Amino acid sequence: MSQTLYQKIYQSHVVGQLNASTDLLYVDRHLIHEVTSPQAFAGLKQANRPVRRPDLTYATMDHNVSTQRRSMDAAGETSRKQLEALAENCDEHRIPLLDLTHPDQGIVHVIGPELGLTQPGMIIVCGDSHTSTHGAFGALSFGIGTSEVEHVLATQTLPQQAAKTLSIVIDGELSAHVTPKDIIMAVIGQLGTAGGNGYVAEFSGSAIRGMSMEGRMTLCNMSIEMGAKAGLIAPDDTTIAYLKGKPHAPTAEHWDAAVVYWRSLHSDADATFDQVVHIDASHIKPQVSWGTSPEQVIAVDQPIPAADDFTESSKQDAARRAYEYMGVQAGQKLTDLTVDVVFIGSCTNSRIEDLRAAAKVVQGKQVASGVRALIVPGSGQVKRQAEAEGLADIFKAAGFEWREPGCSMCLGMNDDRVESGQRCASTSNRNFEGRQGRGSRTHLVSPSMAAAAAIAGRFVDITTGEWA
Amino acid sequence: MNPSIHTIFAGGLVCPLDKNNVDTDQIIPKQFLTSVSRDGFADALFFDWRYLSDGSPNPEFVLNAPQYQGASILLSRANFGCGSSREHAPWALQQYGFQVIIAESFADIFYNNSANNGMLLIALSKGNIDSLFNRCSEGPQQWQIDLKNQEIRFGNNAALGFDIDQDVKQRLLSGLDFIGSSEQLAPKISDFEQSRKNNLPWLG
Incomplete structure (x- = not known):
């Protein structure tokens, strides 16, 4: 039976069924930051649970840090305590942390892709709604709450139900000075902030194929602003070229096999979506x-x-x-x-x-x-x-x-x-x-x-x- | 983690918040997210609407009205809880005293976060939400929420049915441990990891 990209990724991650409507899905990458993780670590401690896969978990400091100077206490006392809690939790559970002294520290949804942690076909979660950003690589990526962060830390899985599928086809050439930001804002203006509730949105069309990875990330980033669970873009040559040589990208030993796998990640030509929207990008203005x-x-x-x-x-x-x-x-x-x-x-x-x-x-x-x-x-x-x-x-x-x-x-x-x-x-x-x-x-x-x-x-x- | 689970949704006083798109920045603003605790968010709920800039209660905001003190059911409009994934939003609502939120629709992440904390979210059609707001305009309402039979009861034998995901319903009624029930599949998780390592070795 033909499938959408979302359905392919979902099915390939089913560990088992929890009940008639809920599957347990495996999580390939869990990104954490200082604001939504401390209560999750406290919950683990209370129940005496270890972190199942610290090697698939990556932490950064971003939400609550001063951008004026690289000091833990530069944004105030309570911020310092929260940053220290993250450092202590990562240390205790051997989770790699990009702290303020690390040269690659940054916003979680910027560093994941640039370090090659984000790869096609993965399921990526983070306690932040803009996790949808990583969908630009054809990874099913979505934001979760702190109880779910704790669940993923403990089990490397998450209970999920299949979402509806939304296809957003964006064709046409962009006018000068019109950017992916303008496209996604125009789409949100058309569909509304609740227009994507219950859906995973896959973006396709000539305007997407011509777009850089940075632009695709901007597009998928804001798919949460129309309520979509995730945004997705099928990987192509642009994706593969971006990933080549990134620190955490597949090594030479596995690169060719990974590329073969990535190229299989697209919606089948005859796959049906629950809803289809066509956008003419050539009409969009800033x-x-x-x-x-x-x-x-x-x-x-x-x-x-x-x-x-x-x-x-x-x-x-x-x-x-x-x-x-x-x-x-x-x-x-x-x-x-x-x-x-x-x-x-x-x-x-x-x-x-x-x-x-x-x-x-x-x-x-x-x-x-x-x-x-x-x-x-x-x-x-x-x-x-x-x-x-x-x-x-x-x-x-x-x-x-x-x-x-x-x-x-x-x-x-x-x-x-x-x-x-x-x-x-x-x-x-x-x-x-x-x-x-x-x-x-x-x-x-x-x-x-x-x-x-x-x-x-x-x-x-x-x-x-x-x-x- | 053992979120408080209500086996009976006894209901109580209803507070009507007549707005669409009540977002998580309104439910709990960012300055309260620096805490490392799960507790202490009741006073931060709807902070910018609830308090004037001098810190005194805003008499215009519905939550401050004398007739809604002690409310445990919140009635609102479409897309409630849109915005960020902060679980501080349901924590603040629950710690203030809300056990049930009734609205036309909810943002997905907020819905999951609320269910994971034992809070019942009821989505109804726009027509039904309109009629519930009409009831509230007649005077303070006391409603009973029967989760088992999926009914909002208004007294005088009047009731309104609602739909709910059966998985969420079971979890709310039985108080199953969120992590514990997944841990029962631990052998399958190990099997999955082994086949993932064999088939997609670059994933780590």
Whole structure:
């Protein structure tokens, strides 16, 4: 019987059946970080359970670290305790940890791929919703809660039920300055933040085939923002070329066999999906979120919609509340909005390609006066590469702060926060109320749109005028 | 881990939170996630809505209304619990006193996290959710939740049935140890690891 990619990966990981609807699936990689793991380790200790496969478990410090300096106590006392707890737990259970002194430390969803820990056909879990990022490699990857983290530590498995399948076919050539971030934001605008609930979404089509691994990661990263359990992209030559030579990629001895296996990982031509959506990428323009949900998003040249434009009363109510919280009005042009803060970073957009795109816009220009602009590279590797390519110098010369790797202002767990009432152009993934700090006003954009906003001091349409 | 398991969902006072897309950043903001404990999150629940910037209770927020003090059932709208995977969200709801959440739909990770902590989440159609909000607008409600028979009981013999995943239902009713039941398959896990090592040796 023909199968989708999701069904193939799911079935190949079934250890056994727990009951009529629930399977026990094997987990190939378990990524952990300081925020969602301490209670799981405490639970293990209480029940006197060991970690079954510390060799398949990898830890990093990212959510709660200072990006100003590499010190455990730089983000405050409670943060230090949490980081120390992770170090102690990893030490006790012999789990490899990329701590603040490690040159490759970084955001969990940036380092997994760049170290080659993420490979096609795997099941990868992490106590973080943006684990969907790793689906870019054709790995079934999803976020889990702390009770599940404990379950995986103890058994290297997780009880699961089969999800529904959603095919998102994206064809057409992207216009200049339109990025994978704009595509996924347009998709979320179309399907809504609950449109993917209960589904695993597989992205395919010519626009995906032409996309770099960095772009695919951005796309899969935000599939959680439409509620999908995971995003998936079948591996191809681009995937295989990316993995070759990565520290944890298969060694020469196994490389050829691995590639043969990876090439078998695709949906069968006659596989049926529970739902199919077609997107024409050539019509997509740079996107900006205007409200407090990722589905409240428009192209930069569109006016902010009126509440009456929505048919559902619940969306009308949400729009009215968003106008008030965001300090915007129906009909207003985004390009009339000034920004106070610009944040380029997060597991969505902190990779080398993102920084190159931003640097291209910034080169030879200055950050507008009164704008605070941060660049937070996703990992030590990204930071070193950006410095070697001269990108860091471009940013610093323009007036950007050049930071150490971490999650930073995406969620403001450390001291990188947006003040109440301030407007932020952010390359992150969530524009929820208070996400970047109480009262913060977040507009989600691509790296080049964020960079242009920093220079202009307001949102600009980078497809027009001096920016094009 | 032994999450508190309620064998009887006796129910009680209902608090109506009339919003769609109640996200995990609203349920518990990031500054409370630095804890290494599972406890102590009750006061952090809905922090930014519940307290004014000077720290005093926000009289406009429904949870602070005198008639909803002691509520154990939360009624909300679509896509409740969207956003992050933080299990601190169900911990905060449960520690505040909620045993049951009724909404039009729930985000997947939040649903699993809640079930793993013995909290009952009931999803109903938009029409049924509308009618439950209408009931709440008539005055404070006391409902009984009968999980075994899958019914919300309103008194006067009126009731509304609900669907639930049978696996989740069994776990909530029996209080089976989440990890313990998987550990019963330990020999199969070992077998799987052996065949994985033989067939896909690069996976480690």
